[in-house]
Amino acid sequence: xxxxxxxxxxxxxxxxxxxxxxxxxxxxxxxxxxxxxxxxxxxxxxxxxxxxxxxxxxxxxxxxxxxxxxxxxxxxxxxxxxxxxxxxxxxxxxxxxxxxxxxxxxxxxxxxxxxxxxxxxxxxxxxxxxxxxxxxxxxxxxxxxxxxxxxxxxxxxxxxxxxxxxxxxx
Amino acid sequence: xxxxxxxxxxxxxxxxxxxxxxxxxxxxxxxxxxxxxxxxxxxxxxxxxxxxxxxxxxxxxxxxxxxxxxxxxxxxxxxxxxxxxxxxxxxxxxxxxxxxxxxxxxxxxxxxxxxxxxxxxxxxxxxxxxxxxxxxxxxxxxxxxxxxxxxxxxxxxxxxxxxxxxxxxxxxxxxxxxx
Numbered sequence: 001x002x003x004x005x006x007x008x009x010x011x012x013x014x015x016x017x018x019x020x021x022x023x024x025x026x027x028x029x030x031x032x033x034x035x036x037x038x039x040x041x042x043x044x045x046x047x048x049x050x051x052x053x054x055x056x057x058x059x060x061x062x063x064x065x066x067x068x069x070x071x072x073x074x075x076x077x078x079x080x081x082x083x084x085x086x087x088x089x090x091x092x093x094x095x096x097x098x099x100x101x102x103x104x105x106x107x108x109x110x111x112x113x114x115x116x117x118x119x120x121x122x123x124x125x126x127x128x129x130x131x132x133x134x135x136x137x138x139x140x141x142x143x144x145x146x147x148x149x150x151x152x153x154x155x156x157x158x159x160x161x162x163x164x165x166x167x168x169x170x
Numbered sequence: 171x172x173x174x175x176x177x178x179x180x181x182x183x184x185x186x187x188x189x190x191x192x193x194x195x196x197x198x199x200x201x202x203x204x205x206x207x208x209x210x211x212x213x214x215x216x217x218x219x220x221x222x223x224x225x226x227x228x229x230x231x232x233x234x235x236x237x238x239x240x241x242x243x244x245x246x247x248x249x250x251x252x253x254x255x256x257x258x259x260x261x262x263x264x265x266x267x268x269x270x271x272x273x274x275x276x277x278x279x280x281x282x283x284x285x286x287x288x289x290x291x292x293x294x295x296x297x298x299x300x301x302x303x304x305x306x307x308x309x310x311x312x313x314x315x316x317x318x319x320x321x322x323x324x325x326x327x328x329x330x331x332x333x334x335x336x337x338x339x340x341x342x343x344x345x346x347x348x349x
Contacts, residue, residue, distance in 0.1 A: 051235075051315060052314060052315070054232055054234055054235060054315075055232070055313065055314055055315055057234055058230075058231075058232055058233065058234060058305070059305065059306075059308075059309040062306065062309045062310075088234055088235065089234035089235075090234070091234075141314075141327055142314035142315055143312070143314060144172055144308075144309070144311070144312030144313050144314040144318070144325075145309050145310075145312070145313075146172050146173075146175075146309070146310055146311055146312035147172075147312070149309060149310050150310075
């Protein structure tokens with residue numbers, strides 16, 4: 001069975017504190033006040049040219065233009081993440097949902113029990129810690145950032161603070 | 171469903187007229203080996219579909235993986251400014267292993283470009299804005315790696331071999347374009 005019911009918009013995003021490096025943990029609440037994009041993915045080291053994380057890293061300015069923090073999350077260990085991030089020159093943190101394995105992915109409803117990995121689920125969490133948008137990509141489909149960027153654009157429009165020049169969805 | 175934003179238009183590099191019923195758009199990187207393979211497939215598809223197909227190319231250099239991808243894209247744009255875009259595009263894909271600045275200069279000479287202008291364009295990064303604009307288009311359109319294809323405005327999922335793309339395009343031609 002793959003993941004079936006990921007958390008939906010309106011739900012409170014479950015708090016977590018996961019290792020980003022061997023001696024540093026990042027918590028969701030560290031980013032309170034700004035939008036956070038959680039990109040769950042199955043595993044480090046998927047093929048280079050079609051790698052979702054490499055593409056997100058390439059377009060990191062698109063997320064920053066919305067004032068958002070991007071976090072990648074998989075069940076790989078922190079040393080694996082470190083090597084992967086260095087090899088792919090990733091420009092955002094990768095969090096290790098390693099022990100207990102997949103605990104955070106389970107809380108967000110995107111753990112794939114059959115494969116023992118997280119599904120490719122995306123969440124946009126608003127500044128107050130509520131899920132504003134979520135999406136689970138079908139197996140074998142590598143999601144781009146279009147859904148995330150549209151959701152961040154909507155978030156910017158609905159909040160009162162001035163919005164950066166970005167996000168024309170037409 | 172991921173759709174192409176903005177739709178294919180006159181500011182894109184095109185092979186074929188926009189009025190043709192099938193639009194195939196590739197987001198590509200000159201240093202990406204899969205994009206190199208795709209070039210061969212695209213040429214074969216153009217032969218098969220003739221005046222049914224309009225092919226457009228947008229830049230999506232993955233500079234983290236491919237250190238020369240961006241300057242190569244700039245070289246193609248610089249050649250385009252002198253009316254030789256596709257000639258340079260093809261040369262770059264035929265020489266994916268040699269995309270450093272001295273190589274790019276050699277290709278420009280081979281195409282008979284005004285070298286002073288070509289070198290000045292690269293040094294001033296005069297075409298970087300076009301590449302950034304292509305990349306933004308890719309980001310908001312759902313590019314998930316290179317190459318990513320859009321057929322009549324809808325992201326093509328699945329493999330990009332000749333038969334898969336031909337089948338998808340034949341099907342798309344039966345419906346109005348999404349973008």
